[in-house]
Amino acid sequence: MAMITTVQQHILQQQQEMLKSTGREASGTFSWLLSGITLASKMIEAKIRSAGLSDVLGAFGAENVQGEQQQKLDVYANQALLHCLGLRDSVAALVSEEDEEPVTFNRDPERGKYIIVFDPLDGSSNIDVNVNVGTIFSVLRRLPPEHGTLEESILQQGFRQVAAGYVVYGPSTVLVYTTGNGVHGFTLDPAIGAFVLSNERMMMPEQGSYYSANEANAAVWPEEYRAYLEMLRSGGLGKEYSSRYIGSLVADFHRTLLKGGVFLYPPTLKQPKGKLRLLYEANPLAFIAEQAGGMATNGAGRILDIRPEGIHQRTPFCVGSKREMEALAAAVTK
Ligand code: AHG
Ligand code: MN
Ligand code: MN
Numbered sequence: 001m002a003m004i005t006t007v008q009q010h011i012l013q014q015q016q017e018m019l020k021s022t023g024r025e026a027s028g029t030f031s032w033l034l035s036g037i038t039l040a041s042k043m044i045e046a047k048i049r050s051a052g053l054s055d056v057l058g059a060f061g062a063e064n065v066q067g068e069q070q071q072k073l074d075v076y077a078n079q080a081l082l083h084c085l086g087l088r089d090s091v092a093a094l095v096s097e098e099d100e101e102p103v104t105f106n107r108d109p110e111r112g113k114y115i116i117v118f119d120p121l122d123g124s125s126n127i128d129v130n131v132n133v134g135t136i137f138s139v140l141r142r143l144p145p146e147h148g149t150l151e152e153s154i155l156q157q158g159f160r161q162v163a164a165g166y167v168v169y170g171p172s173t174v175l176v177y178t179t180g181n182g183v184h185g186f187t188l189d190p191a192i193g194a195f196v197l198s199n200e201r202m203m204m205p206e207q208g209s210y211y212s213a214n215e216a217n218a219a220v221w222p223e224e225y226r227a228y229l230e231m232l233r234s235g236g237l238g239k240e241y242s243s244r245y246i247g248s249l250v251a252d253f254h255r256t257l258l259k260g261g262v263f264l265y266p267p268t269l270k271q272p273k274g275k276l277r278l279l280y281e282a283n284p285l286a287f288i289a290e291q292a293g294g295m296a297t298n299g300a301g302r303i304l305d306i307r308p309e310g311i312h313q314r315t316p317f318c319v320g321s322k323r324e325m326e327a328l329a330a331a332v333t334k
Contacts, residue, residue, distance in 0.1 A: 005197040007038060007175060007186045014181060029090045033114055038195055040084040041135050041167040044077045048169045057128050065100040065312055073127050074098055077120035077135065090114050092142045095154055095311050097280055102154055115140040115154055119280040123248025132170040134250030138284040139163040154311060158304035164284035166250050178291040204294040207323035208260025210244045212252045220269040228331040237327060249276060253285050257292055262320030266299060274316035278308055282317045295325035299332045
């Protein structure tokens with residue numbers, strides 16, 4: 001019989017390795033917490049899979065904190081995560097794109113050790129047209145009370161994330177995660193309802209052949225970004241780049257992780273601070289990119305070093321292979 005490794009088994013194996021190498025015993029709390037995320041993502045995937053058959057497509061009728069139209073599936077995905085994670089007593093707070101304020105639980109800091117930050121459904125504009133969407137999450141450890149409040153714990157720099165990952169609901173459903181010991185990919189096996197290991201220790205190619213950006217904004221980007229793309233197109237890095245842009249960050253990132261290249265969402269005249277959100281879009285993907293040998297910046301500096309000031313803060317976001325990102329750092333200085 002062919003042996004499979006599920007995401008739960010994989011986490012337990014990693015914890016056993018940690019025990020061998022550091023002597024630190026893992027409590028199992030963390031794998032229980034991640035099982036809340038995988039359960040919610042299976043609920044979301046089931047809803048999406050049959051979306052056209054039930055009344056779940058279209059607008060919900062309200063705006064979220066970003067002033068964006070909430071889609072029914074945004075609301076469903078958010079509720080699924082809040083429900084599945086809220087029951088875990090290791091959770092101190094849940095921070096979602098769809099909720100203005102963190103959802104907090106009055107749990108003893110000794111038990112409620114983790115904060116989960118998430119974008120329940122990424123790629124809203126693609127929901128109704130059967131194009132890949134996803135869920136992005138980041139896990140932070142709550143600071144001991146003598147070192148900071150719960151709010152300060154939520155606003156920690158990205159390099160302090162203890163785990164990050166995403167799920168892409170595409171032709172197949174994949175889950176990619178890191179706990180700082182490599183990046184691992186799993187595919188949902190619909191026959192058994194489990195995420196099964198399909199890509200262990202994923203590494204981003206050192207160079208790719210695609211760039212990914214919404215070029216309709218090119219006229220309102222800082223000039224350096226236009227020049228940079230022109231350089232990529234015209235063979236400045238040894239090949240003439242082509243473009244791919246899905247408009248769902250998770251899907252554009254997933255391709256960049258597998259194939260290399262670069263994804264850019266620069267500042268624009270209308271959104272000088274960028275469009276994408278630091279805590280639940282840029283930080284988790286930056287952590288994964290770095291773990292896979294890639295790089296992530298806001299154009300000027302490392303994403304994971306930014307000190308967040310608000311939970312819905314936006315940032316310019318550039319992520320990709322080492323070669324393209326080094327060239328970007330040389331081309332863009334602010
Ligand atoms: P969300 O659906 O969670 O609000 O995120 C939308 C984001 C992201 O997925 C994508 O990269 C970006 O918006 C696309 O923006 P443009 O339509 O401006 O290109
Ligand atoms: Mn998003
Ligand atoms: Mn979203």
